[in-house]
Amino acid sequence: MLYSIIDALQRSAVYIDSVLKKCNFDYLDSTNSTGDSQLGVDVEANNIIKESLLELDVVKGICSEEEDEAIYKEGLNGVYLVAFDPLDGSSIVSSNLSVGSIFGIYNKEFSAKNLIASGYIVYGPRLEMVVAQDSVNHYIYNGEEWRNIGSLMLSNKGRINSPGGTQKNWSTKHKILIESLFLEGYRLRYSGGMVPDLHNLLCKGGGLFSYPSTSDAPNGKLRALFEVFPFAFIFEKAGGEAIGSIGSLNEGLSRILDLNIDSIHQSLPCFFGSNDEISRVKLAYK
Ligand code: P6P
Numbered sequence: 001m002l003y004s005i006i007d008a009l010q011r012s013a014v015y016i017d018s019v020l021k022k023c024n025f026d027y028l029d030s031t032n033s034t035g036d037s038q039l040g041v042d043v044e045a046n047n048i049i050k051e052s053l054l055e056l057d058v059v060k061g062i063c064s065e066e067e068d069e070a071i072y073k074e075g076l077n078g079v080y081l082v083a084f085d086p087l088d089g090s091s092i093v094s095s096n097l098s099v100g101s102i103f104g105i106y107n108k109e110f111s112a113k114n115l116i117a118s119g120y121i122v123y124g125p126r127l128e129m130v131v132a133q134d135s136v137n138h139y140i141y142n143g144e145e146w147r148n149i150g151s152l153m154l155s156n157k158g159r160i161n162s163p164g165g166t167q168k169n170w171s172t173k174h175k176i177l178i179e180s181l182f183l184e185g186y187r188l189r190y191s192g193g194m195v196p197d198l199h200n201l202l203c204k205g206g207g208l209f210s211y212p213s214t215s216d217a218p219n220g221k222l223r224a225l226f227e228v229f230p231f232a233f234i235f236e237k238a239g240g241e242a243i244g245s246i247g248s249l250n251e252g253l254s255r256i257l258d259l260n261i262d263s264i265h266q267s268l269p270c271f272f273g274s275n276d277e278i279s280r281v282k283l284a285y286k
Contacts, residue, residue, distance in 0.1 A: 001058055002117055005080060005105060006131055008052040010139075010146050013101065013121040013129060016045045016086075017141075020093070020123050033068040033265050034223065039093070042066055045086035049101065053082050063110060063264050065226055070110065070264055081106040083226040083264075089193035098124035100195025104230035110264060112257045118230030120195050130199065132234040154240040157276035158206030161186035162197045165221070169214035177284035181208065181277070194222060198231055198272060202238055206274030208281065213245070213269040220244070220269035224261045228270045232256035241278040244270040253285050 019041060028038045046066035053059050054071070060078030063070035065085040082105055089099035105117040119131035127141040136152040161181045170178070182188070186207060189200055198209055211222050222228050224246075232242030236257065243253040246261065246268050256270060271281045 002080070002105060002133070004056050004058055005053065005082060006119075008056060009049070009101075009103060009119075009121070010129060010141075012049045012052045013123075013127060014141060015048050016101065016121075017123050017127045019044055019048075020099075032066050034065065034267075036065075036090075038066070039087075039090045041093070042087050042090050045101065049084055049086050049103075053084075060108070063225060065223060065265075079108055081108070081110055083110060083230075085223070085226045088195055088227065092192050097191050097193060098122055098196040099193055100199070102195060102227055102230050104226060104233070110225055111261070112224075112229050112232075112259055115229055115233050115257065118233040120199070120230070120234075122195055122199050124196060128199075130202070130234065132237040134237070136202070136234055136238045152202045152238050154202065154206035154235070154238045154274045156206075156239075156274055158201065158204070158208070158274045159185075159187055160189045160201055160204055160207030162190045162201060162207065162209040163188075164190065164192075164197075164209070164211035165214045166216060169216045170212060171214070173284050174210070174212045174214075177281060178210070180280070180284075194227060194231070198234075201273070202234070206240060206277070208271065208273040208277035210271045210281070211269065212271075217267075219246075220267045222267055222270055224259075224266050224268055225264055228256060228268060231272055232270070235272045240272065240274050242270065242272045243278060243281065244268045253282060 023041045061072035063083045084103040093099045101121040106114045117133045122128045129139040139146045163178045235242045242256045244256045
């Protein structure tokens with residue numbers, strides 16, 4: 001049943017990749033519902049994915065970072081809802097850095113407990129796609145077809161530290177946590193693109209990616225439905241963990257896929273990683 005959705009996303013990925021290769025990266029006058037400036041290619045990628053999904057019988061509706069509201073189809077056929085960020089990392093695409101699309105497939109309801117599959121597309125030197133259901137499958141597009149090249153698994157402890165957010169606005173406990181990893185020899189890997197930064201962790205055995213609550217972004221920056229929940233699902237299926245918090249950090253950090261959101265564009269502080277590093281985050285934020 002999910003095959004038609006994955007196939008539609010794979011066809012959209014090839015189309016978006018070709019658009020990225022020849023488009024200019026001019027900003028539009030518009031902003032999206034989170035207030036982010038929009039590139040023309042943001043809107044084009046959104047339309048490509050939205051149209052390819054809404055024509056599927058199994059799809060009941062979609063929500064997108066580039067759409068103010070969720071879009072539901074009339075009629076009772078579809079059961080699946082797809083939330084997606086059509087082009088994540090627009091701010092770095094004009095520097096020719098890798099960017100990506102992120103998606104989560106929900107059964108009947110946009111909530112973490114109804115997330116049944118998720119994945120992402122990496123528009124980089126190679127066009128790649130990762131899809132998590134029972135395991136985390138890694139695909140490469142060879143110019144003619146998508147080939148499954150195996151699955152991605154995290155080690156119990158990694159070597160990469162990928163710290164997001166404006167450092168001068170980090171809390172003291174977050175600064176101590178991040179510094180402790182560097183003092184142990186972790187390598188800094190952070191491009192400012194969620195998809196390539198987390199794909200790097202998944203391909204290189206793990207470590208920690210963090211986008212914490214900061215004084216300028218108390219609820220973090222990354223959006224729950226189409227960024228954080230999909231990657232939380234992927235990291236758990238790859239043998240790691242994903243924790244975060246909704247509302248005040250005073251309640252501490254919880255398993256992200258146990259959290260409930262109030263609005264489709266809600267963001268939250270989030271930590272993705274191998275088990276050892278996530279244990280250290282829990283200790284640091286205790
Ligand atoms: P910062 C890109 O704009 C994005 O939404 C994610 O792809 C990325 O992880 C994050 O923002 C980077 O944010 O504040 O570290 O530049």
